[in-house]
Amino acid sequence: MWKILKRIAKTGIATETPPDLQKVGAGETAATQRIHDEILQILGRALTIREVDAGSCNGCELELNALNNVYYNLEGLGIKFVASPRHADLLLVTGPVSRNMALALQRTYDAIPEPKLVVAVGDCAINGGIFGESYATLGGVAKMLPVDHVIPGCPPEPIAILQGILTAVRYRLGTRAAADSAGHA
């Protein structure tokens, strides 16, 4: 136990300021707070994500996993990967959608309650990437599901994924604000 505590003390806090707010320069707490507030405003709670690997080479998964490390500290921003699609607000999909995974992907999507967002992560999820379209793959996620936002890269780096997730959420905020003002008019 002593060694563990020593190690923890020595490591300290390694979390970095989230990406697109670094330029704000208002310091980490303020930035984190702002992301939190935005997510709360849009969803009324923390942002929960269900990830589906629909045929990826696993490169994209490595970077999604990296988002949970202490540097990016995704959970600290109120963003959480969840096991059940029924608990999710957002579906993150990687890989060219393989025909063998199409049904499982569709069922996962269907199980997510409305309103839901779909984000395609990586070149493969955007258009099939290097694997293209074939007897085995459908190509991009948009071939099957309404995609709200795409994050290019092979694989996209964690920072780019984080930025993409935040952009998707903001986009939803934008459309809701637009819908609200339309309602007022």
Place this chain on the structure above:
Amino acid sequence: MKIADLNLNLAPLPAPFPLVRGEVCASEWSAVALTIAENHGRLVTLWGSDDRHGEAGHFVVSAVYAVENGTLLWLDLPLPDQQLNYPDIAGIFPYASHMQRAVADLLGLVAEGASDTRPWLNHGAWPMDYFPLRREFTGTEVRDWPAVTDYPFVSVAGDGVHEIAVGPVHAGIIEPGHFRFAVVGEKTLRLEERLGYTHKGIDKRFEHLPASEGYRLAGRVSGDSTVAYAWAYCMALEAVWNWQVPARALWLRALMLERERVANHLGDLGALGNDAAFGFGLSQFMRLKEDWLRLNKTLFGHRFMMDRIVPGGVAFDPDTAACAKITAQCDAIEAEVRELHAIYDDHAGLQDRFLTTGRVTTELANQLGLTGLAARASGVPRDVRIDFPAPPYDELAVNIACRNSGDVAARVAVRFDELLESLQLLRQIVRRLPDGAVIAAPDNGMPEGRGAGWVEGWRGGIFVALTVEKENRIRRCHCHDPSWQNWPVLEYAAIGNIVPDFPLINKSFNLSYSGHDR
């Protein structure tokens, strides 16, 4: 056993390790397999090709065996008269079963006498009479195709026995696959895997790429082993084209291969801690891994070093400052890993979960052809870097990491040892790095021919068999992941363990879905 005793007509193939090839007829096919098995040789991989040219030519089934001291034997069985079956060898090498089932799905060639002939990669999402690797198909035709169908799992009946179905979508951020557990209470009686969910037609896709570009696709067969795959592919292509790679480039390839090994071991050691409810381990190791990947990005321009191994060499050239950074990072990481190693070893809760869990005995490992890291944890000392050393490994003395207990604890211990060994190798590589060019121009044209690559990835041996036609075209490229051997062993490792220990056992193997499904 001497290969000569087999009485085969063999000719050497180009490769930076001993490789011979020969053709056999159907009766020799299984006889040779049996002789090899009796003499402790093992099957490395098995695949099929369509070598028909119009009316001429044949379907061919190929197998590669590791025999004798560091020689690979590549056997081709051409099937005469448009014949569609060949003798089963899964009765001799049980782990050939999935490979044979894949050949049946992709080419319609059937292993006659095999006990299991269920489809493996074809889940019913394309017609059962559509065989993508046959010449008459482009691989891109799509008609009104069916949807996936049910799979006849083997069921276990008995008092109190029930089934737990898991996947293909798992709880975490991981690749898809399906596990069917037959359990009594919490105890696993039987586990059956169903894979193939990430099958993306890579073999066929190769046929649409110039041979000089295939390394990019090979590097995406399994994202966590991109260096090993790209190297194995380039090794095969360079052998065919007789392309002399500069020494500096070969050393830099080894540098990347060891960095890939370290990155994955760091990740696994953290995840293994986490699966035993020790979140501290995950956060500490993930931090180290992130530091490691960030330096990759700085030095090679990519966190996983994708597309940095290219035909004829490598696509970067580190200066002295970069080399100094690598050494410094090795030192820093070593100190931290040693500290964490001591914490893992001391932690009673962790050891309680690791010890005796998911055991694979040496005997079983040999029987089932277990390979790579998992094999070394079960007392089977195999490592391509030592047994089939291609340059620069012929000059680098690699110390093999081995354990005998074959449990999760052993697989953790092997990872720790290999990680430290890789750090040692990295420092050595940087120190001894030869000067000169990092890429050579091809000067022999682009002749046709076949060649192979064989590289010890972090998970195990990665084999690439490549047949190139004239004009830079790929006729057939077969990439073999060690997971083909190891997935079936996991089914055994789970038996008798409680279901909650399965994630831990699974992680301790950390097999590739994408590398297997292709």
